[in-house]
Amino acid sequence: MRRRALAAVLLSAALLAAGCSGSSDPGAADDSALSPADPAKVSGEITVLTNRTDQVTDGTMQKYADLFNKDYPHVKVKFEGVTDYEGEVKIRMNTDKYGDVLLIPNSVVTADYPKFFASLGGAADLDAKYTAAGTGKGKVGDKVYGLAGFSFINGFVYNKDVWTAAGVTTWPTTPAEFLTGLQAIKDKTGATPYYTNYKDGWPLSSWSSVLGSATCDAKANDKLPTGNPWAPGSDLNTGDTLLYDIVKNKLSESDPTTTNWEDSKGLLATGKIATMWLGSWSLAQMQDAAKKAGKNPESIGYMPFPAQVGGKFCSVVAPDYQSAVNIHSPNKAAARAWIDWILEKSDTAAVNQAVSALKGAPLPSALKPFTDAGVQFIDLSQADSAKVSQIDNLSEVGISKPEYRQHLIDVARGAGKGDLNTIFADLAKKWSEAAKNLG
Amino acid sequence: MTDLKTGPRAQARPEADHGPRPADPPHRRRATWPTRLTPWAYLSAALVLLVAFTYIPVANMISYSFTDWDGVSPDRDFVGVDNYVELFTRPDLFHVFFVSLFYLAAAAVQIVVALYFATVLTFKTRFRNLFKGLLFFPYLINGVAVAFVFLYFFKEGGTLDTVLAIVGLHPDRLWLGDPDMVNISLSGVSVWRFLGLNFVLFLGAMQSIPAELHEAAEIDGATRWQVFRGIIAPSIRPIIGLSVILAISGSLSVFEIPFIMTRGFGESKTFVIQTVKLAFDFNKMGLASAMAVVLLAIILLITWVQRRLVPDERAEKA
Numbered sequence: 024m025r026r027r028a029l030a031a032v033l034l035s036a037a038l039l040a041a042g043c044s045g046s047s048d049p050g051a052a053d054d055s056a057l058s059p060a061d062p063a064k065v066s067g068e069i070t071v072l073t074n075r076t077d078q079v080t081d082g083t084m085q086k087y088a089d090l091f092n093k094d095y096p097h098v099k100v101k102f103e104g105v106t107d108y109e110g111e112v113k114i115r116m117n118t119d120k121y122g123d124v125l126l127i128p129n130s131v132v133t134a135d136y137p138k139f140f141a142s143l144g145g146a147a148d149l150d151a152k153y154t155a156a157g158t159g160k161g162k163v164g165d166k167v168y169g170l171a172g173f174s175f176i177n178g179f180v181y182n183k184d185v186w187t188a189a190g191v192t193t194w195p196t197t198p199a200e201f202l203t204g205l206q207a208i209k210d211k212t213g214a215t216p217y218y219t220n221y222k223d224g225w226p227l228s229s230w231s232s233v234l235g236s237a238t239c240d241a242k243a244n245d246k247l248p249t250g251n252p253w254a255p256g257s258d259l260n261t262g263d264t265l266l267y268d269i270v271k272n273k274l275s276e277s278d279p280t281t282t283n284w285e286d287s288k289g290l291l292a293t294g295k296i297a298t299m300w301l302g303s304w305s306l307a308q309m310q311d312a313a314k315k316a317g318k319n320p321e322s323i324g325y326m327p328f329p330a331q332v333g334g335k336f337c338s339v340v341a342p343d344y345q346s347a348v349n350i351h352s353p354n355k356a357a358a359r360a361w362i363d364w365i366l367e368k369s370d371t372a373a374v375n376q377a378v379s380a381l382k383g384a385p386l387p388s389a390l391k392p393f394t395d396a397g398v399q400f401i402d403l404s405q406a407d408s409a410k411v412s413q414i415d416n417l418s419e420v421g422i423s424k425p426e427y428r429q430h431l432i433d434v435a436r437g438a439g440k441g442d443l444n445t446i447f448a449d450l451a452k453k454w455s456e457a458a459k460n461l462g
Numbered sequence: 463m464t465d466l467k468t469g470p471r472a473q474a475r476p477e478a479d480h481g482p483r484p485a486d487p488p489h490r491r492r493a494t495w496p497t498r499l500t501p502w503a504y505l506s507a508a509l510v511l512l513v514a515f516t517y518i519p520v521a522n523m524i525s526y527s528f529t530d531w532d533g534v535s536p537d538r539d540f541v542g543v544d545n546y547v548e549l550f551t552r553p554d555l556f557h558v559f560f561v562s563l564f565y566l567a568a569a570a571v572q573i574v575v576a577l578y579f580a581t582v583l584t585f586k587t588r589f590r591n592l593f594k595g596l597l598f599f600p601y602l603i604n605g606v607a608v609a610f611v612f613l614y615f616f617k618e619g620g621t622l623d624t625v626l627a628i629v630g631l632h633p634d635r636l637w638l639g640d641p642d643m644v645n646i647s648l649s650g651v652s653v654w655r656f657l658g659l660n661f662v663l664f665l666g667a668m669q670s671i672p673a674e675l676h677e678a679a680e681i682d683g684a685t686r687w688q689v690f691r692g693i694i695a696p697s698i699r700p701i702i703g704l705s706v707i708l709a710i711s712g713s714l715s716v717f718e719i720p721f722i723m724t725r726g727f728g729e730s731k732t733f734v735i736q737t738v739k740l741a742f743d744f745n746k747m748g749l750a751s752a753m754a755v756v757l758l759a760i761i762l763l764i765t766w767v768q769r770r771l772v773p774d775e776r777a778e779k780a
Contacts, residue, residue, distance in 0.1 A: 130533070277618060278617065280724065281618060281620070415744075419740070421743065424743055426727075438640065
């Protein structure tokens with residue numbers, strides 16, 4: 024009996040402790056981080072959280088810090104590379120200590136930005152300087168809380184030699200033409216026409232970036248909360264149908280469940296894989312893989328989604344991680360100075376082959392074929408992205424998560440029940456119910 | 463799936479004595495208080511760790527399960543039993559327990575095979591220690607490494623297909639890609655990995671059986687099967703009981719191997735994988751906590767039922 028009493032005491036003590044560890048109120052005093060006017064007066068030590076652990080270990084970040092110190096001599100910059108960035112930073116954000124400058128984890132809902140991050144200024148001011156892709160996602164009300172330093176476009180990265188060997192030398196302009204091209208690769212070369220990267224999952228989620236590319240509609244994202252995202256003719260419908268047809272016609276790898284992302288880079292570079300749908304960030308990695316395999320990096324090509332509106336391809340410029348300043352940071356001015364400097368004065372965008380958020384900045388060299396071919400770049404409006412992610416989570420659809428496309432591939436290869444229409448109908452039903460519940 | 467490492471043992475590791483220790487027990491009178499407190503002083507380190515790393519997190523989880531917390535936001539609202547209502551009105555969330563049946567069947571196979579090998583190796587066998595080592599070895603390998611090794615093993619044209627081709631078999635199946643096959647493949651990995659643990663538990667119990675019993679049986683001319691039925695099995699009943707409990711709770715909470723190998727695609731999603739996905743992919747920390755609480759309750763219930771059906775025999779032995 025006494026043992027029970029002890030257990031009860033322990034348990035209630037634990038419950039009490041749990042109850043006490045509630046939320047703490049954010050420091051209300053100074054919650055904005057505006058660009059400092061005089062670099063010489065900015066001082067303090069800041070910690071920068073980054074997902075680029077490679078750049079922290081190889082000294083690239085330190086080089087940027089040294090250059091930064093020429094302009095801001097009194098700021099000391101420290102870096103902290105986080106391997107599992109999403110998972111770890113999200114948990115650290117339950118405390119006050121999540122660095123001074125950080126990239127906003129995707130799981131943080133936009134409405135909560137003011138609770139975690141210092142305001143970077145009024146939307147009108149920043150819009151004058153940065154593109155819509157740069158500021159769009161970080162807007163809450165008329166203030167901006169996060170700046171996406173650079174953006175990427177999405178397209179098919181492909182091996183030029185394989186496509187040429189199959190007799191396809193111009194970019195397909197319709198999904199049907201694209202499928203014909205893949206079929207020719209299958210028939211004429213030994214290559215796997217398309218590689219899904221099903222097992223690793225996340226490469227499949229980049230299919231969400233089809234949004235806006237097929238219809239050339241900058242408002243495609245804003246239309247998601249009110250409409251059916253998989254309605255015939257919509258971007259997601261077009262993209263997912265193409266993926267389904269690729270798998271259904273056996274134009275992808277025969278065992279998707281044992282794919283390997285790291286290997287796939289080498290396989291594409293050596294022409295064993297012909298095509299993959301990925302963001303333009305992957306180009307640098309593919310070219311590296313080609314060099315390592317002793318092939319010409321020039322053989323890595325990039326093509327837009329096979330759809331044209333008014334005779335022109337469209338490619339959406341999708342923002343990468345947004346930089347933000349911790350609202351609990353004691354050195355907000357120094358933190359903001361770092362963000363400004365990285366965005367405006369460093370060469371990070373060019374090195375990463377990314378589109379800079381600065382208005383009027385030149386496009387990266389890897390996108391030259393796109394500009395030459397007159398591909399239209401559109402900035403997807405992010406006005407309703409908070410609503411979209413709310414509906415997405417509530418409905419458990421996961422528009423930008425791999426699960427539903429893995430299921431789509433399973434159905435297409437005959438390893439799951441149903442067909443494309445039942446999948447779309449099911450997704451649309453979950454989506455509209457969640458949208459209705461949110462009101 | 464019977465992973466003893468996750469048992470309470472691992473959490474309560476006394477490293478330093480944090481608790482107050484009575485400095486110098488007075489010698490003059492037979493002090494009642496200090497002497498009574500002494501055992502608690504020794505226990506305190508373990509208790510502090512146990513409470514800090516087991517009870518407080520569990521209590522936290524229970525409190526989250528009554529909120530709509532998303533896992534990041536500093537605010538959370540109390541929503542009462544809404545999460546539990548949602549959980550019990552969504553049959554799709556419980557559908558995944560069907561997958562556990564594969565692991566339960568595998569666990570049964572695992573216990574039988576482990577018993578067989580343990581029995582064989584209790585008797586004098588050539589290369590006995592070598593076989594013991596071979597059987598126990600997989601359990602020592604890190605689960606992540608096991609998962610990666612088996613990804614190559616099950617790959618199309620991988621190790622398994624190659625070996626089968628040598629003996630002239632061409633099953634032409636995707637071991638992980640076939641929805642009817644994937645859970646069998648994965649539970650096979652689980653058997654491979656945890657067989658050694660069961661085996662060692664059984665072997666240890668069997669070796670504590672007095673040699674005279676074996677000798678007497680031999681003199682009486684008992685066959686191996688009779689020795690197993692009449693001597694070995696009754697002597698190691700508590701260990702078999704323990705293994706069964708661990709097997710059931712293990713197969714309800716399978717996570718590591720399928721999560722690393724498949725992340726739950728196709729038909730391989732287990733209850734815990736689903737919980738993790740809801741908590742971290744869809745930010746439904748409240749609902750996921752409720753699911754974890756329900757799983758805990760189910761396992762406690764099964765343990766209680768099992769203890770009722772097969773009571774501890776320690777009392778009658780004494």
